[in-house]
Amino acid sequence: MMSDAVKTVRSTCPYCGVGCQVDMQIHENHITRVDAPFDVAPNFGRLCTKGRYGVDFVSHPSRLTYPMIRKELGVQPRKPVGLSGFRRATWDEALDLAAEKFVEIVQANGGDAVGTFCSAKATNEDNYLFQKFVRGVLGTNNIDHCSRLCHAASVAGLQITLGSSAMSNSIAEMKDLEVLLVTGSNTSETHPVISTFLREAVVKNGARLIVIDPRQIEMSQFAEYYLQLKPGTDVVLFQALAHVIVKEGLVNQEFLDSRVEGLEEYIPTLDPFTPEYAEEICGVPAEMIRQAARLYGKANAAAIYWGMGISQSSHGTDNAISLANLALLTGHIGRPGTGLNPLRGQNNVQGCSDSGGLPNVYPGYQPVNEPEVRGKFEEFWGVSLDPEPGLTTMEMVDAAEQGSIKGYYVMGENPMMSEPDLLHARHVMENLEFVLYQDIFMNETGEYADIILPAVSFAEKDGTFTNSDRRVQLIRPAIHSPGESRPDWEIIQDLALRVEEKLGRDKSVGFSFAAPSEIWDEMAQLTPPFQGINHQRIEKEDGVHWPCPTPEHPGTPYLFSETFPRGKGKLTSLVYRPSVELPDKEFPLILSTGRVLYHWHGGTMTRRSKLDDIYPEALVEIHPADANNIGVDSGEWVKVRSRRGEIESKVLVTRRSPQGTVFMPFHFVEAAANILTLDARDPQAKIPDYKVCAVVVEKR
Amino acid sequence: MNKEKLIQLTIDGKECQVPEGTTLLEAARSLDIKIPVICLHEATTAEGLCRQCVVEVEGWGRLAPSCITPAEEGQVVLTESERVTRTRRTILEMLNASVDISQSPALQAQMERYDADPERFPGAKKRTAEILDDNPFYIRDYSQCILCWRCVQACADDMQYTYALGIGGRGHDSHITTFFDVPLPETTCVFCGNCVGVCPTNALQGKTEFLLEQGLQHNEIRARRRQERQNERRSS
Numbered sequence: 001m002m003s004d005a006v007k008t009v010r011s012t013c014p015y016c017g018v019g020c021q022v023d024m025q026i027h028e029n030h031i032t033r034v035d036a037p038f039d040v041a042p043n044f045g046r047l048c049t050k051g052r053y054g055v056d057f058v059s060h061p062s063r064l065t066y067p068m069i070r071k072e073l074g075v076q077p078r079k080p081v082g083l084s085g086f087r088r089a090t091w092d093e094a095l096d097l098a099a100e101k102f103v104e105i106v107q108a109n110g111g112d113a114v115g116t117f118c119s120a121k122a123t124n125e126d127n128y129l130f131q132k133f134v135r136g137v138l139g140t141n142n143i144d145h146c147s148r149l150c151h152a153a154s155v156a157g158l159q160i161t162l163g164s165s166a167m168s169n170s171i172a173e174m175k176d177l178e179v180l181l182v183t184g185s186n187t188s189e190t191h192p193v194i195s196t197f198l199r200e201a202v203v204k205n206g207a208r209l210i211v212i213d214p215r216q217i218e219m220s221q222f223a224e225y226y227l228q229l230k231p232g233t234d235v236v237l238f239q240a241l242a243h244v245i246v247k248e249g250l251v252n253q254e255f256l257d258s259r260v261e262g263l264e265e266y267i268p269t270l271d272p273f274t275p276e277y278a279e280e281i282c283g284v285p286a287e288m289i290r291q292a293a294r295l296y297g298k299a300n301a302a303a304i305y306w307g308m309g310i311s312q313s314s315h316g317t318d319n320a321i322s323l324a325n326l327a328l329l330t331g332h333i334g335r336p337g338t339g340l341n342p343l344r345g346q347n348n349v350q351g352c353s354d355s356g357g358l359p360n361v362y363p364g365y366q367p368v369n370e371p372e373v374r375g376k377f378e379e380f381w382g383v384s385l386d387p388e389p390g391l392t393t394m395e396m397v398d399a400a401e402q403g404s405i406k407g408y409y410v411m412g413e414n415p416m417m418s419e420p421d422l423l424h425a426r427h428v429m430e431n432l433e434f435v436l437y438q439d440i441f442m443n444e445t446g447e448y449a450d451i452i453l454p455a456v457s458f459a460e461k462d463g464t465f466t467n468s469d470r471r472v473q474l475i476r477p478a479i480h481s482p483g484e485s486r487p488d489w490e491i492i493q494d495l496a497l498r499v500e501e502k503l504g505r506d507k508s509v510g511f512s513f514a515a516p517s518e519i520w521d522e523m524a525q526l527t528p529p530f531q532g533i534n535h536q537r538i539e540k541e542d543g544v545h546w547p548c549p550t551p552e553h554p555g556t557p558y559l560f561s562e563t564f565p566r567g568k569g570k571l572t573s574l575v576y577r578p579s580v581e582l583p584d585k586e587f588p589l590i591l592s593t594g595r596v597l598y599h600w601h602g603g604t605m606t607r608r609s610k611l612d613d614i615y616p617e618a619l620v621e622i623h624p625a626d627a628n629n630i631g632v633d634s635g636e637w638v639k640v641r642s643r644r645g646e647i648e649s650k651v652l653v654t655r656r657s658p659q660g661t662v663f664m665p666f667h668f669v670e671a672a673a674n675i676l677t678l679d680a681r682d683p684q685a686k687i688p689d690y691k692v693c694a695v696v697v698e699k700r
Numbered sequence: 701m702n703k704e705k706l707i708q709l710t711i712d713g714k715e716c717q718v719p720e721g722t723t724l725l726e727a728a729r730s731l732d733i734k735i736p737v738i739c740l741h742e743a744t745t746a747e748g749l750c751r752q753c754v755v756e757v758e759g760w761g762r763l764a765p766s767c768i769t770p771a772e773e774g775q776v777v778l779t780e781s782e783r784v785t786r787t788r789r790t791i792l793e794m795l796n797a798s799v800d801i802s803q804s805p806a807l808q809a810q811m812e813r814y815d816a817d818p819e820r821f822p823g824a825k826k827r828t829a830e831i832l833d834d835n836p837f838y839i840r841d842y843s844q845c846i847l848c849w850r851c852v853q854a855c856a857d858d859m860q861y862t863y864a865l866g867i868g869g870r871g872h873d874s875h876i877t878t879f880f881d882v883p884l885p886e887t888t889c890v891f892c893g894n895c896v897g898v899c900p901t902n903a904l905q906g907k908t909e910f911l912l913e914q915g916l917q918h919n920e921i922r923a924r925r926r927q928e929r930q931n932e933r934r935s936s
Contacts, residue, residue, distance in 0.1 A: 033908065045859070048890070204857060610836045
């Protein structure tokens, strides 16, 4: 029998952006069971397999437990090495050396010679402190994180049309929806708990569901209209829906008159996008487009949910704009049950952006190039700040290639699995002068590091995560951290003080925090929408939705009820731009990459958990007709080749994939799908296209 | 359900007012009167299966399952009358005679509270079942299953909308199963474990806890999983 020493700790799930509340049972410093409290938002007792069974990675024996320094320090070009290529170091030695290297680079080349990656898996407090160090001490705005590679296009599209970028509905209202449109989101695998509320709306409460997705995902089984469009033709389909809504008089004239601009210019641009034209381009019957448009247009309230299928595209911003156009035409935004909802991927991707982990904004999306805003931060921190926005993730890769970026600081991210065109991205890393890596595990990015700093997991520290509907929630220490590992915020603080000292700064910008709650308080002081939130209040209320400007403010469950941040919503004209790389004779199939239920991102966590037992290897999903042409069956091996590289994988023959399109998850290093993907970026959001490139599949 | 109209009734001598449509159980709870339940769970639909929540309504010939009986104007309700406690005791004794409830602290506490005799039905046929260990996440030991249906409800329209679990057999042979009795990985199951989260006994139990109870250490459990996976790969 288990010993009596079992305790239960309430925390927030470390996987996706739903932000499920969990009760973790701890026995002998291991998480033995995870339950969900039934009376607490957002999940009300529901969990998915990752939250309930996938958190055992925290006790994996391969956790990093002490600082390490590369044995062949300074040898160029650097080669990726495993842990045997590193030697153990003390914290003092590792931090002093890291500080020295940063100071060298900054003094010789300026702060902009450093590129930094903060983490959508770390807390708001970790990220606030990270960007404070990067901006206030290193003196650069070169800070970004993985949201660039996931929802950057949603952010850009919603900025253009509304002036804001967060999800407009709360998870709590999902079950009461009337009409919902889910597109580019395999919700039941990537946001499983949200998918249960959407299904509840349909099955129990009579909501009507439209699913628009190239893959016949599980949610399509609950749909009244399932529009299986060809990959990359999204803009045409959404514009055709808008076309029908306008032609059939389903617009909300009152809403257009009072809250929308750009109508006169926009309407004529819809003319070419007839349902018949869309049928030709997208492969969806014109009549079904009409019916779906009528359902959405005539609804009293309708909400749109989307995921990576919309944003991870070389026309991702256009995709998001075309969805916003639909909501603005019909007035399906700003009321309960309406809205535009990009479902956030990482547990704290919303919070990492909120906390200033972006190259162009301070916490709370306050632009770095607005003198008044910058002045506020300069005064508070006591330092002059860079007025120019910094580089995005992939621009940092370019800058490193050109030599203007000399050093990387990577905290809790794995760009060497998640960047597109990996072989190129890896090559770029070989020529950096210095790489500092801070994480809980060694991963593909850490193999390029000079110094490795061991951080602690979500189960070993406190702080806050902000979920997809802007709910700020607590995490709490449940187990002891292994070895000498330390919380990210402590590491950053210690490093920052050393860099300041070596730079000869006479006054620190402020790194003397005793607890994450103090870090939050400083951020809130500088960020009006957070000013009503602190750790004690979250503790009392389980979670608070920002914007929440005062302690008396209840928090904001849905946005835009009166006005949009940019004033009026802006209808925006679009043209159809086909995907950058389309199939041809040599590469006849479209490759779409994505995720599966049992794994997460680069696999650093899930592949070290029980989840790997049920889904232990990559599978490339192929339609039966394509499989027949290639001459393979489920379980057999194939080579998948693109113009960039080649990988091997087993096959899963399934009708989930449309004919002509193969699907691969990107979680598996031994079959890293991003070796195949291409570095074609959305012009506005700079997000790469992970959903459409051309490949050939051959029997091995 | 019309929540506007208020209903007046008396429970255990205390007056209370509740909106129309409120069940007797909810009404009692509003007075801080705790009626014991077995099958009911806050996340699943009340079905009135176990009858442990029965109460005596003045003038009614039979006892009323309070979880599904709406309160009515002027009712006089007793939640712990002699007849009620005798019924609850018998329910527990029958349950204990047919299923292994030793690993359910909540049911053990009720056995004690109602002074139930574990030996009341010595000749009864106890449910037996092999432990089903067909996935990496949880085991199913239906010898501990009290047929509360919560797992089936959680898997279907009360939580998950996945419909992997159902009920097979009839009468005494009723049991929770998958369609055609296939192993869970061959069903629509997505291993959310929401069924495990509502199971009142250890009929559904996380594999980690199960193996710890078997005496394994945490590192052995991890190593064992790895080993099993390698064996599986070799055999395929």
